[in-house]
Amino acid sequence: MPTTDLTSETGAHYWFGQWMDADALPQALQGLGAHVDATLPRPFPLQALLAACDQLAQQLQARSGCYGALFEEACRTCPAEDAAAMLQAMAAMLARDAMQEKLRSELGSAHPGALQRRYPGRQYEAWAPCGCVVHVAPSNVFTAAAMGLVEGLMAGNVNVVKISARDGRVAALFAAALAAADPSGQLAAYMAVLRLPSSDQSALRQLFACADVVSAWGGEKAVAAVRALVPAHARLVTWGHKVSFGYLAADCLDDDTALEGFARDICRLDQQACSSPQTLMVETDTAGLHAVAARLAALLARVSPQIPGQAPDSAEQAEITTVLSVARCEAPLGLTAITEDPQGQWRIVLDTRPGLRPSPLFRTIWLKPVQRAQLAALLRPMRAWLQTCGLAAGLASMAPLTRVLLSAGVSRITRPGEMVDSYLGAPHDGVYALQQLARRVSVDGPPVLQHFGQLDALEPPQMLPAPRVPILDKSGFQSLETRDPHAGLVVRSGGSSGKVAYSSFRWADYHTQMAATADGMVAAGLDPATDRVMNLFAAGHLYGGFISFWTILEHLRVLQLPMALLPDYELIAEQIIEHQANTLVGVPPHLLALFTAQGERLRAWGGVKKIFYGGEPLSAAQERFLTEECGVALVRSAAYGSNDAGPMGYQCLHSGGTVHHLHTRLQTLEIVELERDAPVQGDAVGRLLFTPLARSAPRIERYEIGDMGRWVPGPCACGRQEPRFELLGRLGDVFKAGPLMNYRHFADTLGQRFGYAGPVQLHLQSDGPRTLLDIWVSDLWDERRSDAVVAELFASYEPLQCVAEAALPFVLRIRRVPDADFVRNAASGKLIHVCDHRAGA
Incomplete structure (x- = not known):
């Protein structure tokens, strides 16, 4: 196991979790190929990598731990x-x-290594690791070695980082810290860091022989030396020195804001970044160039003292002196002019000859006149080395200048003053680094994969342990700061208490969740290639149902009919038949009302074959009504989810009722005992605690969603290995009336034993010493069957048997009630299952 105390580490090399002396390296290199062959077939622990990197980020920010x-x-x-x-x-x-x-x-997905189906087709694609990546790191920037290692890991590769013998051990200590922070204990097998001199050609050849990719940093000479050793089978990725420049177009000559931006670019990092300007080209004549030089000098005199700098060493100072000496010699010829800070902090070398010249850096800038018609010809010889152009141009010039610069080889155009800045996800040197370290693969599988959106579910999921924090209940969730400044979507929910609540989602998280839910609907039986789906979820009023399923169906590229939850059932039926919709998605009350009102018409047509519902479960009797009386062939949950935690579960063709597979890409699930924070034993009933993995803000951990359930043991016949759980009602469905009772048993008895498909609501009251439990049912209920229901409940339900045996003062009654009298959630309209009117309840 990797050690955690970095201060005690000894050894020249870090070798896949162990520190190793220099004399052991030759033998270790002989076994590198076997190690790679044994490691690559395993699923890469991407979630563990993200967790470990995030932990190190927190330590570095707080200057604690490994810092x-x-x-x-x-x-x-x-x-x-x-x-x-x-x-x-x-x-x-x-x-x-x-x-x-x-x-x-860079790879288009938060799970790029997962074989994901290309809907509505049958093929799957993923980014796969290239294999073994050898990183030849530069000696002057230790972050390149560490972050190159991370990039190699993000693509799923086995990585060997080669640093020079004179370099420090930052990269090796970083790898050890990453392994120590890894919750899976698997990352160490993917990381090695070697302090290996370039003169050891034998070791380098042995190392490169195992490489599938060699990623090399350095100048032309260093890269050429690496290229000579890389075998023909390996991909060589080079990250060499680049040249960047600024261009001040004629229509911005008088723009001091742009010129001040260039002054800042010249001073920041002392031009040590590849994106720092080395030449500032100006679209003007010689006289105009001198005027720009004077204004730039005044701006540098003001800006430079504001930006801390580093003095050049003797060799660097000698290069500056040489450039200035040559320029002074050319000045009498009218070719050059020098403007220099009296303290030697910065210098402008004006050169009347057009072109792009490398600078000796340390706030030394070439100033040259270049007309836009000359740009392409002047830049083309430097095409292989060009990187960034800081462009100051007016609106009319922006498009044509951008086209010329990009066609000439520039890979990055920025605003003046921001040349060394970047943004999340930006390409580097014209490419995405991760794509250089990965390969795109595809699978066209057999027909048995028809109901699989991604193939990861066929293997045991890599589930991280639940965080060690207290349980987060509803009140705790509502106290979280939910106003995320980066949120892209806000939706509302009635919440189980009836209080309006709002949830916000970042767009990236939302689309990750909807893509997983789309895979879940395919697992449940939706066929994107042939089905025609009418979306009947509620739209507007900040509700998320309709838009979520719009996104899901769009992701599947299935034909969608966006009807929404309308009360005009005749119109809905008409449009179902008109557009040949064979699949409906919506909430149970609306779907049942549709078939109650238009059932005869829809049965006569016979085209509705699939129903996917969400929001609340269907009872067994309601499902039988849809299948046996209405001719629907398949009824499944569209998703098990909430506005708070997002999608949590999905059904497959072999999971009906309230049994769901866990969305392991999206959630970690614990089931703990009803009365204490301890895991349930076996398939005992407990509280469901979810930790969303695709929810950036607010961070939700061990959230008590309010539902009860149990683990479903054994493998599922569908072949998926994502664990299954069965929902067994809301925690609010559990009430104490002597012993603990559960609403679900009363509703199931009416539905399964007596074929009742209407609403069921329990009302608890006190009448002196007696507890009155009234079961409200629809006024369509045949009251002559009430006594049989009461007798069945007392005979079959253990808590009621305990009540009878103990002769407790308890009365159970069936009451027929008009539908409008049932108590519903004021915000969502959902039926409230248990209404407790007792004092203190």
């Missing part, structure tokens, strides 16, 4: 200020939100 050892080691190779800044930059990149955004931007 001390990494900072101390980094200070051996760079100034303390630079070390601290680079560690904070790493923290920002390692945060969960940043990692997930990088996955989505």
